Amino acid sequence: MDFKLTPEQEALKKELDDFLREEMKNAPPGWEAGMEAMFSDEGWPFHRYMARRLSEKGWLVRPWPREYGGVDAPMIEQVIFSEVMGYHRAPGRDIFGIGMIGPTLLVAGNEEQKKEHLPPIARAERFWCQGWSEPNAGSDLASLTTRAVRDGDDYIINGQKTWTSGAHFADWSFILARTNPEEKRSRGISFFLVDMKSPGVTVRPLLGMNGTHLFNEVYYDDVRVPARNRVGEENEGWAITRATMNFERSSIETVGVVKRELEELAAFCKETKWNGKTLSQNPFVRHRLAQLAIEIDVGRALAYRTAWLQEKGGLLLSADAASAAKVYGTELAQRLAYTGYQIMGLYGQVKMGSKWAPLHGSYESSSQLCMGMNLAGGSSEVQRNMIAWFGLGLPRTI
Amino acid sequence: MNLDFTEEQEMLRTSARDFLTTECPKTLVRELEESEKGYSPELWKKMAELGWMGLVIPDKYDGMGMQFMDLAVLLEEMGRNILPGPFFSTVVLGALPILSAGSEEQKKEILPKIAGGKAILTMALTEPSATYEASGVHTKAVARGNSFILNGTKLFVENAHIADYIICVTRTKDGASPEEGITLFLVDAKSPGIKCAVIPTIALDKQCEVVFENVSVPKKNMLGELDKGWPLVARTLEQATMAKCAEMIGGAQAALDMTVAYAKERVQYGRPIGAFQAIQFYLSDMWMKVTMSKNITYEAVWMVSEGLPCTEKVAIAKGWVNDAYKFVTERGVQVHGAIGTTRDHDMGLYYRRAWAADQTFGNTDFQREVVARQMGL
Structure with missing residues (x-):
């Protein structure tokens, strides 16, 4: 075994790190990780700006083949890249376009x-969204009922996603x-690319509990x-949906985000004195922070191992590892959010914008937003x- | 980056697994738990013939000259099968510090004996203070002529009752910090003044109370430098902690495998219990803990093997693996149902070892404090 990065990988990591350190100075104040920030009125122009900058550097679609603008980057480089981005x-990285539909078309598109x-x-000119879930087809996606009926050279689509x-910003x-309505489950489903400007497409916001606009309902009439x-x-x-899994799924980006947040939380605890003592002198605070550091490093090791398995054995063979990395990453982010909220005491509840909000009120928001990631x-x-x-071969009863 | 084991390591793993399955069935494990010695001299001899005790000892001292990473592969299999006896204390707590700090004369005298299965070793570090910190070392060694005279009580000394040599960690000076003034001695376990008693413990693993009463040790048996022994102890603790983690991940994998197999065969309400989502979720979480324990353990073992600075990584690994091994064996018993709580069932063997290993070389509270300090808190 050898856990070292090559000098080239180290150099890539440093170059990206330097680049992002500089570029992120342009972020709107109180910028947070996650899609909620990207899909806000202030965040969307910055998201597009960063996408353009990454594209100019040749970094936006590194895993793709050269003829489509990539460099066939191996999984390990993707992990390094995503870790630093996180x-x-x-x-700047459209997970639906670059992460899902791009790889799908590479495998299954004509x-x-x-x-x-x-x-x-x-x-970085066209941005995507994913129209899969329906009000009555969530985890049980194959029960979806949106209909597409052939009519000459077109299909006519009716239903609700x-x-x-x-969706309120996406182009496609x-x-x-x-x-085929005769077929009930995964058979009889087709995969379409839809221009969001098509007549009959209506987007309505579904606001999160803290008022953020990330999710939408999309109606097709x-x-x-x-x-x-x-x-x-x-x-x-249905078979095409498997190809959307055809990208790096190590969840390393979440680990990168959480690592940064722990650093900021630890720094806050070192410099903040409440009632005469710094927070970091409190043994409970110390141990909570140390426990998170342990969990983050173990999560990083899992992400790298997952990417290694993907590189070696293919993406479907490592489905169990990718699932583990996803669930571990989002639950880790949730634990960090809750720990931060708890350490902040009374201040934890204060929203961004108030002079009483510690760390831009990030725990007031992340303690709510983390739930969405456990479901998305x-x-x-x-x-x-x-x-x-798939990992343990237990009987599939649903 | 290469996260695979070498072909040689895979071969070592397979042969160790086959050997232990045949030579150390659970009937023998239970027998040895109840026995006075706690190990089988016959099995010990066969292990020596395979070269296991000399795995990391260089060729010139009759060993096989392999690396710490290779040793970890072997220890993982020992943890998987459960192998009672003095392998860990002899090789990890004995051979490794001698390799690190022994004089040529000491190496020539002791290492070939270890490699040949002719010497059992252990290290006497912890005391009634029950800490792995230097501040817990109170056993005194005082120079007298060509010898040092040792006085004090050591606790939780594995296999001292059958040891030929005890590496005793002593205080030779009260320095400005607790780490100053620590000196290690290679003590002949038969020296007059040593009294040894086995402490009954959860894993029945023969940890001893060792009382040193005016024990005379020749100066030439000092291991490393006078008063400057703590870095050697710290290094040995890093190695031992990761060696313990290697054993633990083997045990955790075995507990998981047993539980998955049982969930597939045990039928209730007309179906295997592994078809119920409640059980599937337990098993998924167990699988995750085991997988992640392995990943972090291999990384930390690699760092130890390469001689890289690894204080924080080792603490992270042990902190995680402690909780994971306990979780996996606890859920393992739960899924097995009442039968899992019995003396006759193998799950209890792993459960008890998880609880013992948790405390050895620092429980998770201890490791978290190490990590907190590394974070500058």
Whole structure:
């Protein structure tokens, strides 16, 4: 075994680190990690700006093949990249475009689809959202009912999608719709690319408990989608969804974010005196912070191992590790949020903008926002099912 | 970066697993727990023939010249199978510090004996103060002529009752800091004035009380430098902590494997209990804890093996693995149901070891304090 990075990898890490340290000075005040910040009115222009800057540096789509603007970056380099991005809480990487639909089209798209959609993503010109979940199809996604009916060279789509992160800013959406209503579950579903400006698409906000606008409902009323925007064969869309898993899924970015947040929390505890003593002298505070440091480093080791397995054995073989990394990462972020909130005592509840808000009120917001991450991209329960079925070979009863 | 074991390490793992499965069944484990010596001289001899005790001892002292990482592979298998006896204390607490700090004469005398299975060693560090900090060392060594005279009580000294040599950590001077004035001695365990009694413990693993009463040790048996022994103890503790973690991840994997197998075969309400989501979630969490324990352990073992600074990493690893091994064996018993709580069931063997290993070389409270200091808190 050898856990060292190569000199080239170290150099890449440093270059990116220096670049982001500088660029993040342009972030709106009180900038936080996570999609809530990106999909706000102040955050969206900064997200796009960072995407352009990363694209100019040739860093936006590094894992992609060279002909589509990437450098075929190996998994380990992607992990390094995502870790540093997370540490700086840097936006700019459209996880739906670069992380999901890009890799999907690379695997399952036809030449025309690749030529039409990949270059605008690589140039940071086109941003995506994911239209999968429906009000009655959450974890049980295969029960979805949005319909697509063939009509000449088009499909006509009717139905409702929900929990669509960033739909209020996205240019395009990749959605699942039922093309064969006789088939109840994963059979009879097709995969479509939909221009969000199409007539009949309506986006309505679903506000989070703290008032942030991340999620949306998206309604489709007789939306015409050209048949050339179907990815894969008709009724074979479920298989295409597996290709969206075809990217680095180590959750290292979360580890990077949490590491930075712990550093800031620890620094706060070292310099803040309440009732005559610094917080860090309190044994309970010390041990909570140390426990988080332990959990973060163990999470980092898991993420690197996951990427290593993905590199070596392929993405489906390492599905259990990727599920573990996802559920561990989001639950770790939640523990950090709760620990920070608790350490802040009475101040924990104060919102950003008040002069009484410690650390920009970040724990008032993160203690609410962390819940969403336990549900997005497959709930913690779904991840644990995956581990049980694929990692341990336990009987699948649902 | 390369996160795979070498082919040689995989071979070592397979052969160790096969050997232990055959030679150390759980019937023998239980027998040895109840026995006075706590180990099987016959099995010990076979292990010596395989070269295990000399694994990390250089060729010129009759060893195999392998690395700490290789030793960790072997220890993981020992933890997986459960192997009672003095391997850990002899190799990790005996051979490693001698390799680090022994004089040529000491190495020539003792290392070939260890490699050949002819000497059992242990280290006497902890005392009634029950801490791994230097401040806990009160046993005195006072120079007299060509010897030092040792007085004091050591506690939780593994296998002292069968040891040929005890490496005793003593205070030779009261310095400005507790780390100053520590000196180590290689003590012949048969020296007059040593009294040894086994303390009954949760894992029945033969930890001893050792009383030194005017024990005379020749000056030439000093291990390392006078008054400057603490860095050697600290280094040995880092090695020992990671060696312990290697054992623990082996045990945790075994407990997980047993529990998954049981969940697949035990039928209630007309289906295997492993089909129930409640049980699946326990097992998923166990799998995660085991996987993560292995990842962090291998990384820290690698750092120890490469001689890199690793104080924080070792504390992180042990802090995590302590909780993980306890969690996995606790859930393991729970999933097995009432049968898992019985003396006759193997799960209890692992459960008791998890609780013992947790305290050895620092429980998680101890490790968290180490991490807190490294964070500058």
